[in-house]
Amino acid sequence: MPPSPPTRSRRAFLARAGGAALTATALGGCLSGRLVGGETPESTQTGTDAEPIASPARADASRWPMGDHDTGATRHNPEVDAGTAPTSAAWTYSLPQSHLPTDPALGPERLYVGIGNHEPTPAKTRVAAFALDDGAKQWERPLAYTRDATPTLASDGDGVRTLFALSGQDNSNTGPGQGEVLALDPATGERRWRWTVGRALSGPVVVSDGRLFVHNTSHGKTAVHALDATTGTEVWRFEAGLVLHHAPTVADGRVFANSGRHRLAALNATDGTVEWETETKADDMRPVVDAKRGHVLMGHPKGLEAVSATTGERIWSLTTTSSETKEKNYLGVIRGPVVTDDVLYVQTSDTSPFAIGDPGHLHGVDPATGEIQWSLETGRPASHALGAGGRAIVARRFPERTGTSNDSEQSATGDVAAVAADGSVAWTMDGQWNPVAVGAGRMVAYRGSTESLSSQVDIRCFAFD
DSSP states (O other): OOOOOOEEEOOOOOOOOSSOOOOOEEEOOOOOSOOGGGOOOEEEEOSOOOOOOOOOOOSSTTSBOSTTSSTTOOOEETTOOOSSOOOEEEEEEEOOTTEEEOOOEEOSSEEEEEEEEOSSSSOEEEEEEEETTTOOEEEEEEEEOOSOOOOEEEEOTTSOEEEEEEEEEOOTTTSSOEEEEEEEOTTTOOEEEEEEESSOEEEEEEEETTEEEEEEOOTTOEEEEEEETTTOOEEEEEEEESOOOSOOEEETTEEEEEEETTEEEEEETTTOOEEEEEEOSOOOSOOEEETTTTEEEEEETTEEEEEETTTOOEEEEEESSOTTSOGGGOEEOOSOOEEOSSOEEEEOEEOSSSOOSOOOOEEEEOTTTOOEEEEOOSSEEOSOOEEETTEEEEEEEOTTOOOOOSSGGGOTTEEEEEEOTTSOEEEEEESOOEEEEEETTEEEEEESOSSOTTOOOEEEEEEOO
């Protein structure tokens, strides 16, 4: 393998955009849902309006080609008509106990899933391809174990459709680990190229404009790596510092990545130089791009903040837990919002050290100001919401209800709901399924915990009319 190109260390400067900041002004939120301690989340505007930027790349607008849907991690497929609930289950594939799936990549003909097998020691990972029509397994390829082997279906620099997968064994007791990125033929799983690095990698892989971006998680040696998507040659490397929890996002020629504890950086996608760097309240969420407003969104244990994608200036901050709240009652934003033209669908989660308390809420947030417009009145979010045609689709649980019916498909304690931009519920579907992708007239959902080794997970493909 050729020697690594020169690394670019992060520049320790804080972005300072021109112009005076606005005086902080609290904006009241209109809520219908109960929050911890009766608190009302509060939005504060701190900067001037940002300019729109180019939309994040989507390999295929009608599919779900990568984790979080696109390079900006918007979790929204605007091309899908989700006006009515799926009417039938096209197929179901049941994984053995201790085999846990990653988020999938949904292509025009196949569904691709990374699967961790935790039965052996050390654990193993594989990527599998299922026919979209009937769920037949068409091929699978073994990988070294990694915590997130979410596959990505995209075009390389020559426009050739390619499935990108990674593995990243963490040898924390003996060294920084070993990682590899693979470019595979989507139809057969055959390898086109392979790139290796002596550090642990984690997904998802991000592919944009002929470049592939991946991050390593080796403590003290974390970095964002940019590769040529056609050849697998490393083009540049950005040394990020001690920790790098999440995959980068890419939009408008910039790569947005955590650049150290409580810092966010915008890197030039061509050469990896730092365009700006800013302090954040935390780095508990993957950066999310709102291109229409020109914002980058970052969640933390007490709320959500938006900064300008071009300057790093803070635009607004949404506080979901006040400074007076007891730590055991913290509600924060650690799951990326669903970004649509009219609303941000924002989930709060228990961010206390115990993580066993309040299950959180689903809110509709004004993308321009961070002001909460509504809160979902019934049920609590039980999955990471995704977007389809301007709506959010989310699993709900009803903690106040007891008992279940005899039919596991008709659980009295949960359903799947589509929530419109005004907070109304457009439709519901019975059953404790967690939606993970929408595209090609299908909704893919999992049943069972993807974090518990004692759970059996079912993969189901539902069909929209």
